[in-house]
Amino acid sequence: MKILVTGGAGFIGSHVVKKLIGLGHKVVVVDNFNNYYEPRLKRDRVKIFLRGLKFKVYEIDIADYKKLERIFKKEKFDKIIHLAAQAGVRYSLENPFVYAETNIVGTLNLLELARHYKVKDFIYASSSSVYGNNKNLPFKESDRVDEPISLYAATKKSTELLAYTYHHLFGINTVGLRFFTVYGPWGRPDMALFKFTKNIIEGKEIEVYGQGAMDRDFTYIDDIVAGIIGTLKVKSGYEIFNLGNSRPEKLMKMIGLIEKNVGKKAKIKMLPMQAGDVRKTYADIKKAKKQLGYQPRINLEEGIRRFVEWYREYYEQKTRSN
Ligand SMILES: NC(=O)c1ccc[n+]([C@@H]2O[C@H](COP(=O)([O-])OP(=O)(O)OC[C@H]3O[C@@H](n4cnc5c(N)ncnc54)[C@H](O)[C@@H]3O)[C@@H](O)[C@H]2O)c1
Numbered sequence: 001m002k003i004l005v006t007g008g009a010g011f012i013g014s015h016v017v018k019k020l021i022g023l024g025h026k027v028v029v030v031d032n033f034n035n036y037y038e039p040r041l042k043r044d045r046v047k048i049f050l051r052g053l054k055f056k057v058y059e060i061d062i063a064d065y066k067k068l069e070r071i072f073k074k075e076k077f078d079k080i081i082h083l084a085a086q087a088g089v090r091y092s093l094e095n096p097f098v099y100a101e102t103n104i105v106g107t108l109n110l111l112e113l114a115r116h117y118k119v120k121d122f123i124y125a126s127s128s129s130v131y132g133n134n135k136n137l138p139f140k141e142s143d144r145v146d147e148p149i150s151l152y153a154a155t156k157k158s159t160e161l162l163a164y165t166y167h168h169l170f171g172i173n174t175v176g177l178r179f180f181t182v183y184g185p186w187g188r189p190d191m192a193l194f195k196f197t198k199n200i201i202e203g204k205e206i207e208v209y210g211q212g213a214m215d216r217d218f219t220y221i222d223d224i225v226a227g228i229i230g231t232l233k234v235k236s237g238y239e240i241f242n243l244g245n246s247r248p249e250k251l252m253k254m255i256g257l258i259e260k261n262v263g264k265k266a267k268i269k270m271l272p273m274q275a276g277d278v279r280k281t282y283a284d285i286k287k288a289k290k291q292l293g294y295q296p297r298i299n300l301e302e303g304i305r306r307f308v309e310w311y312r313e314y315y316e317q318k319t320r321s322n
Helices: 011-022 039-049 065-074 096-116 151-170 192-201 221-233 251-262 286-292 300-321
Strands: 002-006 026-030 056-058 079-082 121-127 173-179 205-208 238-243 267-270
Touching (some): 002 011, 011 026, 011 039, 011 221, 026 065, 065 096, 096 151, 151 173, 151 238, 192 205, 192 251, 192 300, 205 251, 221 238, 221 286
Parallel strands (some): 002 026, 026 056, 079 121, 121 173, 173 238, 205 267
């Protein structure tokens, strides 16, 4: 199949591209390599992590309908895996407009083009953040998600609504994936695991919000990729799946594991909860298990070991080459 992966230079996107090519699919990437976090990491994902693999990259903004349309005209896609987004809960309090542009307008552009260029299958990233402060644990796809507590979550919920409408009106099969705190090699510098690892290695203080009393359903990247690949076979209509580990872990345990792997103690500065953050995330994954054959395999101990190993290798090599 020929598959469009938006956000293919991103953390999750680059892993998906690698897997798809390995399975024999043709891949076209759309990414604008923006500077929300170091663009060099995005370029290195393409240059180093995906070295030797054959795929096309278009460096454009998904909010630009005209440029996007040229690509749809030229390439004939069988499926779209839409992962490009302005991610991050905290930054959405500072710069809400970029979330509306990329996550809402960008997603609408892709759905419109799927409609006009007859791409029947649309798989897209939503987020566990749509559950907000949901009191039912674990979070189920059937729970009400009408009270997003951050602008980021509001835009992710909006993508689910747009997907429903395009399914209803134009028969596009849509699969929305609510990812739960994804981590692993080539991960995102704005996320806690990355920031903590960096600061602990460099002997700097780490800022721990919510006085450390937070639980996250950390999900290893390879498990997420397996879940995304599982959706390629689904004849969906309109579907939403949680992709999590279904094993919430204490933030302080995560910090302990980084300390162990780095071989240094963290200097911790405890801070109150930040606006927009949720206390606990916990995925019910029965639906994904049943319909996608999804089965998370990597626990936090092993996942953090692999992350710290990658971090050291990548940044130590970079320091040498600078
Ligand atoms: N990593 C997680 O824990 C997590 C959790 C829930 C949901 N998600 C969602 O999964 C998807 C992938 O996340 P990620 O962690 O890989 O993030 P990422 O930021 O590493 O990847 C997103 C990619 O999209 C690109 N992009 C952003 N705006 C764009 C635009 N306007 N036009 C074209 N490209 C653009 C970025 O350059 C980046 O390479 C996102 O939709 C995100 O919201 C991620």
